[in-house]
Amino acid sequence: MAVTLKSPADIQDALRARFRARRLVLNLTQEGLANRSGVTLATLRRFERTGLIAFDSLLKLALVLDCLGDFEKVAAEDERSLIGRPLDAVLAQKRGRRKGRIT
Incomplete structure (x- = not known):
């Protein structure tokens, strides 16, 4: 088993930042990603600001951002x-x- 020095909050913040960066690389606005994923705009904004999101909403975002397969490794x-x-x-x-x- 690997030992990690990152806290859950560290990982949450990194994930939030990576999802936002991926959205921007794909040239999607928050509104566009929200519409395509079925996640409300308020939920997406809160996620990008705080890292807080329901798991099913996170998976919906991952599907649109083409990184859903990454969750199979968890x-x-x-x-x-x-x-x-x-x-x-x-x-x-x-x-x-x-x-x-x-x-």
Whole structure:
């Protein structure tokens, strides 16, 4: 497991800035992105200002900004390590890793 020194607020701010930058590179106004995505203009403005947004709205924006596929990587794990294993065994292994034990 990788260790990160970024806080959730740091990541939220970086994501907000990247979405805004991507919108501008694609030459979309806030109104244009809101219309294309189905996200209200107020929601988009709040997101670009504060980083706060509902997850489904974030995914709608990502679809229009052509970065929806990036979300498939979030919390992804090697499928081979999960196939055929009971959920309790997978969760126990994860708990053991967090405590520094090898299971």
